[in-house]
Amino acid sequence: xxxxxxxxxxxxxxxxxxxxxxxxxxxxxxxxxxxxxxxxxxxxxxxxxxxxxxxxxxxxxxxxxxxxxxxxxxxxxxxxxxxxxxxxxxxxxxxxxxxxxxxxxxxxxxxxxxxxxxxxxxxxxxxxxxxxxxxxxxxxxxxxxxxxxxxxxxxxxxxxxxxxxxxxxxxxxxxxxxxxxxxxxxxxxxxxxxxxxxxxxxxxxxxxxxxxxxxxxxxxxxxxxxxxxxxxxxxxxxxxxxxxxxxxxxxxxxxxxxxxxxxxxxxxxxxxxxxxxxxxxxxxxxxxxxxxxxxxxxxxxxxxxxxxxxxxx
Amino acid sequence: xxxxxxxxxxxxxxxxxxxxxxxxxxxxxxxxxxxxxxxxxxxxxxxxxxxxxxxxxxxxxxxxxxxxxxxxxxxxxxxxxxxxxxxxxxxxxxxxxxxxxxxxxxxxxxxxxxxxxxxxxxxxxxxxxxxxxxxxxxxxxxxxxxxxxxxxxxxxxxxxxxxxxxxxxxxxxxxxxxxxxxxxxxxxxxxxxxxxxxxxxxxxxxxxxxxxxxxxxxxxxxxxxxxxxxxxxxxxxxxxxxxxxxxxxxxxxxxxxxxxxxxxxxxxxxxxxxxxxxxxxxxxxxxxxxxxxxxxxxxxxxxxxxxxxxxxxx
Amino acid sequence: xxxxxxxxxxxxxxxxxxxxxxxxxxxxxxxxxxxxxxxxxxxxxxxxxxxxxxxxxxxxxxxxxxxxxxxxxxxxxxxxxxxxxxxxxxxxxxxxxxxxxxxxxxxxxxxxxxxxxxxxxxxxxxxxxxxxxxxxxxxxxxxxxxxxxxxxxxxxxxxxxxxxxxxxxxxxxxxxxxxxxxxxxxxxxxxxxxxxxxxxxxxxxxxxxxxxxxxxxxxxxxxxxxxxxxxxxxxxxxxxxxxxxxxxxxxxxxxxxxxxxxxxxxxxx
Numbered sequence: 001x002x003x004x005x006x007x008x009x010x011x012x013x014x015x016x017x018x019x020x021x022x023x024x025x026x027x028x029x030x031x032x033x034x035x036x037x038x039x040x041x042x043x044x045x046x047x048x049x050x051x052x053x054x055x056x057x058x059x060x061x062x063x064x065x066x067x068x069x070x071x072x073x074x075x076x077x078x079x080x081x082x083x084x085x086x087x088x089x090x091x092x093x094x095x096x097x098x099x100x101x102x103x104x105x106x107x108x109x110x111x112x113x114x115x116x117x118x119x120x121x122x123x124x125x126x127x128x129x130x131x132x133x134x135x136x137x138x139x140x141x142x143x144x145x146x147x148x149x150x151x152x153x154x155x156x157x158x159x160x161x162x163x164x165x166x167x168x169x170x171x172x173x174x175x176x177x178x179x180x181x182x183x184x185x186x187x188x189x190x191x192x193x194x195x196x197x198x199x200x201x202x203x204x205x206x207x208x209x210x211x212x213x214x215x216x217x218x219x220x221x222x223x224x225x226x227x228x229x230x231x232x233x234x235x236x237x238x239x240x241x242x243x244x245x246x247x248x249x250x251x252x253x254x255x256x257x258x259x260x261x262x263x264x265x266x267x268x269x270x271x272x273x274x275x276x277x278x279x280x281x282x283x284x285x286x287x288x289x290x291x292x293x294x295x296x297x298x299x300x301x302x303x304x305x306x307x308x309x310x311x312x313x
Numbered sequence: 314x315x316x317x318x319x320x321x322x323x324x325x326x327x328x329x330x331x332x333x334x335x336x337x338x339x340x341x342x343x344x345x346x347x348x349x350x351x352x353x354x355x356x357x358x359x360x361x362x363x364x365x366x367x368x369x370x371x372x373x374x375x376x377x378x379x380x381x382x383x384x385x386x387x388x389x390x391x392x393x394x395x396x397x398x399x400x401x402x403x404x405x406x407x408x409x410x411x412x413x414x415x416x417x418x419x420x421x422x423x424x425x426x427x428x429x430x431x432x433x434x435x436x437x438x439x440x441x442x443x444x445x446x447x448x449x450x451x452x453x454x455x456x457x458x459x460x461x462x463x464x465x466x467x468x469x470x471x472x473x474x475x476x477x478x479x480x481x482x483x484x485x486x487x488x489x490x491x492x493x494x495x496x497x498x499x500x501x502x503x504x505x506x507x508x509x510x511x512x513x514x515x516x517x518x519x520x521x522x523x524x525x526x527x528x529x530x531x532x533x534x535x536x537x538x539x540x541x542x543x544x545x546x547x548x549x550x551x552x553x554x555x556x557x558x559x560x561x562x563x564x565x566x567x568x569x570x571x572x573x574x575x576x577x578x579x580x581x582x583x584x585x586x587x588x589x590x591x592x593x594x595x596x597x598x599x600x601x602x603x604x605x606x607x608x609x610x611x612x613x614x615x616x617x618x619x620x621x622x623x624x625x626x627x
Numbered sequence: 628x629x630x631x632x633x634x635x636x637x638x639x640x641x642x643x644x645x646x647x648x649x650x651x652x653x654x655x656x657x658x659x660x661x662x663x664x665x666x667x668x669x670x671x672x673x674x675x676x677x678x679x680x681x682x683x684x685x686x687x688x689x690x691x692x693x694x695x696x697x698x699x700x701x702x703x704x705x706x707x708x709x710x711x712x713x714x715x716x717x718x719x720x721x722x723x724x725x726x727x728x729x730x731x732x733x734x735x736x737x738x739x740x741x742x743x744x745x746x747x748x749x750x751x752x753x754x755x756x757x758x759x760x761x762x763x764x765x766x767x768x769x770x771x772x773x774x775x776x777x778x779x780x781x782x783x784x785x786x787x788x789x790x791x792x793x794x795x796x797x798x799x800x801x802x803x804x805x806x807x808x809x810x811x812x813x814x815x816x817x818x819x820x821x822x823x824x825x826x827x828x829x830x831x832x833x834x835x836x837x838x839x840x841x842x843x844x845x846x847x848x849x850x851x852x853x854x855x856x857x858x859x860x861x862x863x864x865x866x867x868x869x870x871x872x873x874x875x876x877x878x879x880x881x882x883x884x885x886x887x888x889x890x891x892x893x894x895x896x
Contacts, residue, residue, distance in 0.1 A: 002741075004762050058429055060436070105611050111428055112371050113615070116563050120607065123560045127600040175757045182761035183754035186745040189734040196694065196732075197746040197805050198720035199754055207755070237556050241436060248433075278447075284440030291433055292422065 001053065001255055002182040008306075009256065020162055024155045032158050034270070038263045039165045040223050045246040045258035046172055047215035052244075053252035054176060055208035056188030057106075058115045060240050061122025062216055064102070067129060067235035069095045069217025070224035071136055077225075078146045079135075091221045092214060098125075099213025103206045119237060126235035141231035145224055161222055168215055169259075175211060176255055184208055238280070245283060248290050251297025260298055329593035338472035343589050349478035351585025352485025353544050357558065358565045358577045359492060360536030366572035367509050367529045369428070370420075373435035376559030377442040378408055378534045382541030383550035384446060387455045397460030401542045408538030409531050416530045421523065439555060452552050457545040481543065488536075489578050496574070505529060509572075564603055568610050570620025579618060645708035647672040647809055647841045648693065653702035653712075655688055655865075662688045663865045666702070670809075675835060675842040677852045680862035686845040687729060689862070690811050693843075694726050695719045706809065725807035727798045729814045729845075735787025739778055742786050742797055744769045746804035769804075776800045776830065792823045796830075803834065810835075812844035816851050828854040861885075 005013070023035050048062045072094045076087035102121045106114050129136045136142050151160040175181055187194045187201045194201050224230040233239060242265070250261020265286070272279050294301060332339050361375045372378075382404035389400040415438065423431045458464070459477050466473035496502035508515055508525050516522045541550075541558075548554070561584065569580025584603060591602030610617065648670035655663040663685045670676055678686050691697045693704055695716040704712040711719050734742050747765045748754050773779055776796040781789060786797060795815065802810060815831065816824045828851055835842050835855075846852050852859060853873055860870040861882050869879040876882055 002761050058432065105608065108611065108615050112432060113567070115429075115432055116371065116567075117611070120560050120563060120604070123556070124600060124604050131597055131600075174760075177761055179748045179753045179756045179759045179761050179764055182741065183745055183748055186734055186737065186741075189736055190732065193732045193734065193801070194745070194749070195716040196720060196726060197801060198717050198749040200715075200717050204754065238440075241440065244433075244436075278444045280440040281444040284437040284444075287433060287437035287440070288419075291430055291437070295430075 001253055002177050002185055004177070013256075017166070024158060029154060032154055034266075036158050036161050036226055037223075038266050039161050040219050040226065041243070041246060041262040041266055042259035043165045043168055043222075044216055044219040044243050045250065045262040046169060046255075047212045047219065048243050048247045049252055049255075049258045050172070050176065050208050050212040050215075052247055053254075053257075054181060054184045054188065055205050056191075057111065057205060057209075058244075059118040059209075059212075060115050060237065060244065061118035061120070061125075062212070062243055063235050063237070063239035064118075064122035064125040065095045065099055065213035065216035066220035066223065066239065066243075067122075067125055067230070068098050069220035070230045070234060071129060071142065071220075073221035074142050074145045074224045074230045075135060078142070078144060081146070084148045084151075088221055092217050095217025095220075096210060096214050099210045099217075100206075103209035103213075106209065107202045107205045119240070122235060122240055123237060126232060126237075129232045129235050136230070136232075139232060141229055142224075143229040145228045145230070147225055147228065151225075157226065161226070164218065164222060168218055172211075172215060173255060180204075180207070242283065245287050245290070249286060249294075249297055251299030251301075253296050254299040254303070257297050257299035264298065329596070333590075333593065341469070341471055342474060343593055344586075345474050345478060345482060347585040347589040348485075348582065349481040349585075350588060351582040352481050353540060354561065354565055354584055355485050355578050355581035356488055356543065357537050357540030358562045358569075358581055359488070359574060360533035360540070361562050362566050362569070362572060362574065362577045363492075363536075364530055364533035365566070367505055368424070368526055369509075370424075370431045371435070371563075371571075372530075372534075373432065373559060374415075374438040374442055374555075375534070375537050375562060376555035376557075377439050377446070378412065378537035379541035379544075379558045380446060380550065380555040381411065381442070382408060382538030383457070383545040383548065383554070384450050384455075385538070386542035386545045387450070387457050387550050390457055391455070397463075400457075400545075401539055404538040404542035405535045408535045412531050412534035413527065416527050420526075420530065424526065439559075443552065443555060447552060450550070454549065454551065456549045459546045477546065484543070485578075485581075489574070492574060501525075501528070561603070564607050567607060567617055570617025572621075573617070573619040576617055576619030646670060646705070647674070647707060648843065649705045649708075650693075651703050651705070653692065653704065654700045655685075655692060655697065656700045661865055663692070666865075666867060668860065668867065668870075670841060670843060672841050673839065674858055675856050676844075676858045676860065677856035678843065678845045678860050678862055679847070679849075679852060680845075680868075684862040685865040686862055687813060688865075690726060690813050690845070693719075693811065694724060720805055720807075723806075723808035724811065725802040725805040725809075726811035727795075727802045727813060727815060729817060731791075731794045731798055733786050733794060733797055733801065735785070737786055738783050739773065739786050739789070739797055740769055740782045743772050743800050743804050746801045747772075750805050772800050772804055773797075775803070775834070777826075792819055795819065795827075799830075799834075803838075807840065809841045809843065812842070814845055814847065816846065816848055824848065824851060827851070831855055 020035065020039075024032055044062075044066055048059065051057055051059045051062070069091050073087055073091040076082040076090060077084070082090075102118070106117045106121075109117060130138055132138070147157075151157045183194070183199060184204055187199060187204050191201045194204075220234065223234070243262075246261040246265045247258040248261065249265055250259060251257030265283075268282070268286070269279055272282050276282075290297065296303075333343070357375075357379055360378075361372065364370060364372050364375070385404045385407045386397075386400040389395050389403040390397055395403075419434060419438070423434050459475075463477040463480055465476055467476045467479055496506060504515065504520060504525060508522060515525075565580040565584050566577055567580075568583055569576030569578070583606065587602045587606055588599045592599040595602075646669050648668070650666050650668040653663060653666040653668070654661070666689065678689065680686055688697070692699050692712070695711070695714050695718070699712050702712070703710055706719070706722060706724060709722070711722065711724075734745070737745070744761075744765055747768055748761075751765070753759060753764075770779065770782070773782060776799055778793060778796055778800065781793065786794065789797065795818075799812075799815065802812075812831070816827045819827060831842070831844075832855055834840065842855070844855070856873060858871060859873050859876045861868040861876060861879075863885055868885060869876050869882045871879070
């Protein structure tokens with residue numbers, strides 16, 4: 001996951017990019033909406049994997065940064081009438097600050113405590129969003145987000161999302177494949193050894209958390225604008241569960257895995273909701289299947305199949 | 314920004330503080346509220362702590378078990394019209410059956426796996442159990458009435474206080490004592506303690522370790538259900554209550570120290586006091602106060618008041 | 628003129644030279660069990676010093692204290708005159724103290740190349756470079772280090788799948804990557820065959836020579852001890868029994884009593 005792109009991955013990326021660029025040409029509003037949302041969730045899941053896959057910790061509260069990014073952007077755009085760029089930038093800064101503070105506490109602890117603490121913080125964010133009605137609309141949600149005309153229409157917003165997400169993914173790619181990324185993986189693999197070659201493992205994990213939170217905030221800001229509203233569910237633990245399962249489903253040991261997981265799970269949810277209201281059960285079962293049979297997710301499965309078939313050529 | 318300043322200002326000059334300073338009976342009521350709430354939480358969190366202490370698993374679904382206890386209480390008392398006492402019993406029995414089934418089928422696969430895997434498994438359980446509750450009871454608002462003979466208030470001299478809550482204040486220490494005696498002075502208890510240290514050794518001595526594990530899980534989960542049933546008159550069964558409860562339990566065991574019974578007791582009391590006095594001083598501020606305590610504990614003693622430092626990260 | 632200079636040199640007050648490593652009244656207890664008692668230890672720069680003693684004597688605990696893995700119960704540890712007891716392991720490493728582990732402590736799922744590369748990245752303080760591509764970073768230096776420990780063939784192999792002896796060599800390479808001045812080796816030849824042991828002795832001597840390292844190591848194999856060490860300390864039940872040249876230690880009565888069961892006054896059996 002810190003190795004350069006293989007030929008097949010590169011071809012896959014190019015093909016995907018070509019497809020994504022051409023989506024509006026199909027003249028289907030539904031398709032554009034679905035792909036926009038998948039792009040948002042893909043970024044969200046990829047950001048979480050910096051914590052899970054790369055630094056080896058599990059966060060049960062990643063939705064907090066999604067929500068902070070989304071709500072801050074919503075409030076600045078609408079309640080205070082700011083322009084898009086300053087609003088977006090401040091939202092990201094707010095998310096970074098929150099992630100930085102939370103990470104300071106969480107990185108002091110081991111896996112279980114770390115995970116539960118991230119959950120506790122995200123429920124705190126949820127509680128604040130819920131109770132601070134005057135700012136966030138509380139239970140009813142923050143509706144009627146003002147979107148600048150430039151990205152007001154569906155297709156324009158789609159390309160806006162595509163550009164932002166692609167740029168973010170490229171940035172994440174660089175970071176994950178850098179000296180930092182590789183050392184982070186070493187910390188995941190053997191934190192004690194990493195300490196004994198001179199690595200401040202706690203600081204590494206802090207950075208991983210902050211980076212992850214930043215991109216989750218970007219995803220959240222886009223999300224709010226896309227739906228023209230932000231709702232408290234975005235901060236509730238079920239949102240964190242969803243993105244976590246997306247990451248695991250796609251495969252936490254590959255860079256692009258979580259994006260695949262996001263697309264798969266999103267489509268699965270859409271289909272499930274057509275037939276039943278018990279999506280959480282389906283989600284839970286998917287998680288069980290991954291845990292018991294597919295620990296390295298779909299991308300891991302693909303890798304194993306690929307290795308198997310090339311061996312037998 | 315204005316709202317934040319407003320929020321703080323209401324706290325500073327709050328009518329709550331004035332009341333506290335002027336009315337000793339008001340203080341007593343808040344103290345008893347804190348203790349009764351704390352004791353209720355102790356019953357629930359003790360199960361979580363016990364399960365962690367022996368099985369080294371944090372059961373996320375503990376909150377879901379609590380929720381089931383509350384719903385079962387509703388069914389037994391309102392739907393079937395039976396006595397409150399039977400509701401508690403029903404919650405206990407129901408959770409014993411449910412947790413035994415889950416432990417036998419799912420958990421045995423993960424005891425030897427990484428903690429992460431176990432954690433995620435319980436996470437999956439919460440999702441499934443939540444829907445299961447929805448199937449069984451729907452999503453309407455339910456309420457559970459106080460038990461008949463305890464519905465009134467007792468005269469404490471300075472003031473009257475709801476009798477039911479007084480019962481909770483007494484039940485907590487009783488259960489604590491019972492658990493403590495059981496763990497320290499019975500064979501089962503000593504074997505359980507030994508299991509936390511070295512389960513291979515126990516197995517080699519011919520002790521049925523899986524049975525120990527199952528029994529611990531059942532007892533811990535039953536406590537959650539009973540706690541939920543006991544709390545149901547003032548904490549009505551609602552979808553989503555499991556998430557809130559598990560976070561509260563977690564705050565308590567962090568403050569007290571995972572795996573320490575006494576720590577859970579103290580942590581639960583602290584939580585009760587902070588919650589109640591916090592909401593008197595700043596209405597709507599309860600959650601914030603609890604988190605503040607959590608943060609302070611984490612800054613200075615991340616392994617909790619009575620826990621062990623090995624919990625700390627690298 | 629030369630005589631004046633010589634006289635001046637003789638009468639100049641001696642500079643205080645700091646020991647490479649020094650412990651003062653070092654104690655370590657674990658929940659009532661006294662692992663180390665009153666350890667006063669001195670190590671000179673350039674020395675090759677072996678610590679021997681039966682299992683449980685406290686050798687690994689001693690190493691753990693020096694490298695910051697655990698904290699002393701009391702007493703202090705100084706490296707080049709500076710207090711290091713109480714510092715975090717990664718800080719101590721940065722000061723120039725590296726170690727290898729008794730039980731192999733590598734990154735089992737990463738490649739041999741990556742195992743050493745990561746250590747080099749950390750040594751050069753580049754581990755917070757977010758945009759420096761990792762792939763061929765420090766390729767030459769990594770390969771050179773691996774060649775030193777004879778692992779050039781196995782660069783792309785998964786570290787955890789290597790044979791035990793080769794993993795030990797990798798262990799050594801990782802500790803060298805930190806560019807230490809003081810190298811602690813915890814039982815470097817444990818579990819090796821006689822051939823591998825011979826090669827290891829040569830390698831360790833070569834490395835200590837070419838890099839001007841100060842060496843502190845623990846061993847059970849006396850052949851290795853006498854093959855590398857110029858001084859030995861004997862640790863027994865957490866206390867230093869004797870310390871000195873190999874010959875001196877061999878003759879030491881306390882040591883002979885403990886190891887050979889001899890009473891004072893009686894000759895060898």
